[in-house]
Amino acid sequence: MSERFSGTDRYIATDDLMMAVNAAVTLARPLLIKGEPGTGKTQLAQEIARALNKPMFEWHVKSTSKAQQGLYEYDAVSRLRDSQLGDARVHDIANYILKGSLWQAFESDVQPVLLIDEIDKADIEFPNDLLRELDRMEFYVYETRQLVKARNRPIIVITSNNEKELPDAFLRRCFFHYIRFPDQDTMSRIVEVHFPGLKKELLSEALGAFFQLRETPGLKKKPSTSELLDWIKLLVAEDIDPAVLRSQDPKKTLPILHGALLKNEQDVHLFEQLIFLNRRAR
Amino acid sequence: MLVKFFFELRKGGVPVTLTEFLTLLEGLRAGVAWASARDFYFLARTTLVKDERHYDRFDRVFAEIFNGAEKLFDEIVANVPPEWLQAVAARTLSEEEKKKVEALGGWDELLETLRKRLEEQKERHQGGNKWIGTGGTSPFGAYGYNPEGIRIGQAGSRNRRAVKVWDQREYRNFDDTVELGTRNMKLALRKLRKFAREGAQDQLDLDGTINATARNAGLLDLKLVAERRNAVKVLLFLDVGGSMDDHVRVCEELFSAARTEFKHLEYFYFHNFLYESVWKDNRRRFSQVTPVMQILRTYGHDYRVIFVGDATMSPYEITQPGGSVEHWNKEAGAVWMRRITAAYPRFVWLNPEKQDRWDYTASVRITRELVDDRMFPVTIQGLDAAIGALRAKSVTPGITEGTHNSA
Numbered sequence: 001m002s003e004r005f006s007g008t009d010r011y012i013a014t015d016d017l018m019m020a021v022n023a024a025v026t027l028a029r030p031l032l033i034k035g036e037p038g039t040g041k042t043q044l045a046q047e048i049a050r051a052l053n054k055p056m057f058e059w060h061v062k063s064t065s066k067a068q069q070g071l072y073e074y075d076a077v078s079r080l081r082d083s084q085l086g087d088a089r090v091h092d093i094a095n096y097i098l099k100g101s102l103w104q105a106f107e108s109d110v111q112p113v114l115l116i117d118e119i120d121k122a123d124i125e126f127p128n129d130l131l132r133e134l135d136r137m138e139f140y141v142y143e144t145r146q147l148v149k150a151r152n153r154p155i156i157v158i159t160s161n162n163e164k165e166l167p168d169a170f171l172r173r174c175f176f177h178y179i180r181f182p183d184q185d186t187m188s189r190i191v192e193v194h195f196p197g198l199k200k201e202l203l204s205e206a207l208g209a210f211f212q213l214r215e216t217p218g219l220k221k222k223p224s225t226s227e228l229l230d231w232i233k234l235l236v237a238e239d240i241d242p243a244v245l246r247s248q249d250p251k252k253t254l255p256i257l258h259g260a261l262l263k264n265e266q267d268v269h270l271f272e273q274l275i276f277l278n279r280r281a282r
Numbered sequence: 283m284l285v286k287f288f289f290e291l292r293k294g295g296v297p298v299t300l301t302e303f304l305t306l307l308e309g310l311r312a313g314v315a316w317a318s319a320r321d322f323y324f325l326a327r328t329t330l331v332k333d334e335r336h337y338d339r340f341d342r343v344f345a346e347i348f349n350g351a352e353k354l355f356d357e358i359v360a361n362v363p364p365e366w367l368q369a370v371a372a373r374t375l376s377e378e379e380k381k382k383v384e385a386l387g388g389w390d391e392l393l394e395t396l397r398k399r400l401e402e403q404k405e406r407h408q409g410g411n412k413w414i415g416t417g418g419t420s421p422f423g424a425y426g427y428n429p430e431g432i433r434i435g436q437a438g439s440r441n442r443r444a445v446k447v448w449d450q451r452e453y454r455n456f457d458d459t460v461e462l463g464t465r466n467m468k469l470a471l472r473k474l475r476k477f478a479r480e481g482a483q484d485q486l487d488l489d490g491t492i493n494a495t496a497r498n499a500g501l502l503d504l505k506l507v508a509e510r511r512n513a514v515k516v517l518l519f520l521d522v523g524g525s526m527d528d529h530v531r532v533c534e535e536l537f538s539a540a541r542t543e544f545k546h547l548e549y550f551y552f553h554n555f556l557y558e559s560v561w562k563d564n565r566r567r568f569s570q571v572t573p574v575m576q577i578l579r580t581y582g583h584d585y586r587v588i589f590v591g592d593a594t595m596s597p598y599e600i601t602q603p604g605g606s607v608e609h610w611n612k613e614a615g616a617v618w619m620r621r622i623t624a625a626y627p628r629f630v631w632l633n634p635e636k637q638d639r640w641d642y643t644a645s646v647r648i649t650r651e652l653v654d655d656r657m658f659p660v661t662i663q664g665l666d667a668a669i670g671a672l673r674a675k676s677v678t679p680g681i682t683e684g685t686h687n688s689a
Contacts, residue, residue, distance in 0.1 A: 019324035023314045027305065034334060064509065077486060077504065084502050171332035172301055178334035 011047040012190045020177035030156035035179030038224025045115035045157035055112045059101040065122045067129030070102040111152040120160040127170035205245040223261040231260040287347045294343040296336045483508045515546035521591030529634035554595045555615035586672045587629035593649040619652045630668040631657040
């Protein structure tokens with residue numbers, strides 16, 4: 001246990017998150033991270049790499065991604081073209097094997113961090129196709145008859161937004177952590193990290209307004225940490241006086257610069273309705 | 283101790299396997315967590331639990347084993363999100379009633395007390411003034427006369443004096459996350475997938491290329507085609523409440539399976555039969571409804587329609603204007619049904635009721651006639667047959683007749 005992850009100067013990790021990361025690092029298991037959008041799932045991998053001083057490889061999964069693409073791709077088309085043009089490279093098939101991010105991570109001289117981002121975007125079978133690779137950290141290149149083995153088992157961080165269920169066999173091989181939405185204490189620490197020296201008054205007023213907003217029942221998209229940070233950035237840029245925030249009764253007016261917090265017109269509309277009702281109730 | 287924990291977890295509904303348990307032991311040996319119950323808790327959770335939905339169950343088992351405490355709250359209590367309770371309370375309670383809630387010390391207190399009662403109570407109970415059950419004066423349970431009563435698991439309201447019906451089924455949206463048994467349904471539904479080439483041409487068309495290259499005297503001529511994507515579009519109408527309560531589990535599974543299989547899936551809820559409006563959110567079924575006419579206008583005729591319902595009701599609810607049990611419907615359900623089936627020629631009705639019972643219910647017979655006998659049971663076989671009916675070659679849509687009140 002030479003190295004432990006305990007958050008960084010830019011990233012506040014809660015105790016249970018630290019434990020999950022450290023357990024995954026120590027036991028060399030992939031770590032599956034879920035959580036509301038905007039709670040820093042993707043950033044976690046970057047911060048682990050930074051904190052433990054390791055190289056980082058990223059694999060962003062799309063709906064069209066195939067598991068094979070993370071390993072390698074055989075560019076048959078350019079080989080065919082080269083053969084037509086009489087290029088000498090054509091005799092070695094290895095010239096046309098393009099390494100994927102998993103292969104690159106396996107080849108790294110020091111233990112790397114590999115991020116597989118938004119694994120739920122891909123087809124249902126995608127995680128199943130990676131079972132052996134994640135388990136044994138090796139795969140076979142059929143074209144060159146070569147077995148690629150990880151020199152150092154990478155620290156693998158996988159994020160998911162819960163759009164699809166992941167297969168059991170895959171889940172069994174992972175550690176799992178659900179990033180909960182931060183409470184007010186953690187949140188002020190997070191803001192402090194991003195805006196050091198922010199006026200205490202502004203911080204507490206902004207946080208108060210933010211959590212009150214989040215609690216509104218029926219919101220389509222609850223504002224998350226990243227939206228709060230954007231909002232505070234705006235407040236600072238516009239040099240808003242904390243007194244203005246305080247004087248606003250959130251029940252009667254939309255919060256100032258609300259565009260950073262409410263991301264669709266239904267939510268804004270819902271708010272306007274609530275405000276209207278509250279005014280009438282007076 | 284740990285082995286017992288393992289088995290208790292399985293009993294408590296957390297799907298733990300031996301591999302994961304061994305991983306936990308490995309972690310303990312590697313010294314990831316030591317000398318702290320908190321660390322052990324975090325490690326055990328991260329190794330054994332693979333879904334946030336199981337966190338709560340895990341916590342309960344953990345507490346039971348490691349604190350030696352008695353059983354924590356019952357499933358029902360755990361499932362009620364407090365914000366829902368508050369939202370409902372804020373909307374439905376009068377000032378007077380809110381004061382009465384205070385009689386028991388507010389919502390938190392009410393919940394806390396309920397939780398304790400559930401822990402104490404092991405058996406079904408009737409009468410009396412303390413336990414949860416039916417017909418008593420305790421604040422908890424069905425058919426209570428206590429003004430701050432919370433009603434649990436009761437379909438109708440007897441005396442409308444309970445603070446809020448705590449009927450899960452009526453207000454909880456169908457949970458689309460049921461895993462068990464959905465695999466089969468997924469496979470059946472997958473047959474409905476129809477792939478069509480859409481979007482940018484970025485895939486090598488092998489046959490086309492060989493063909494073109496041969497014509498080009500052996501010089502390579504690449505042909506590209508667009509990728510095949512799932513192009514099937516589905517509208518799902520689900521019956522909720524009433525006689526459907528018995529089938530909720532099956533419907534949840536179906537819904538869960540359908541959700542992940544199609545790119546375009548729109549779902550709506552109705553009660554007993556389709557009338558002029560349906561809704562998307564059971565919590566706001568009376569305030570946020572979607573007019574059926576709007577659906578007919580919005581979704582193209584290439585959508586396939588799946589109705590899910592037991593079609594068990596009074597025949598009048600289908601055939602007569604004003605027959606709905608919930609509101610005054612200007613036009614009979616049958617009229618609305620014909621409008622939908624005319625607009626979407628490819629439709630099926632899935633009936634979770636056992637097929638051999640269909641003939642005993644008049645409303646099922648009427649519904650079967652309305653849907654051209656395209657009613658299928660919710661079994662793997664029935665799903666297969668239903669998918670077959672949905673895959674039928676495209677039919678030209680009928681003309682949607684107007685309504686009297688369409689603007």
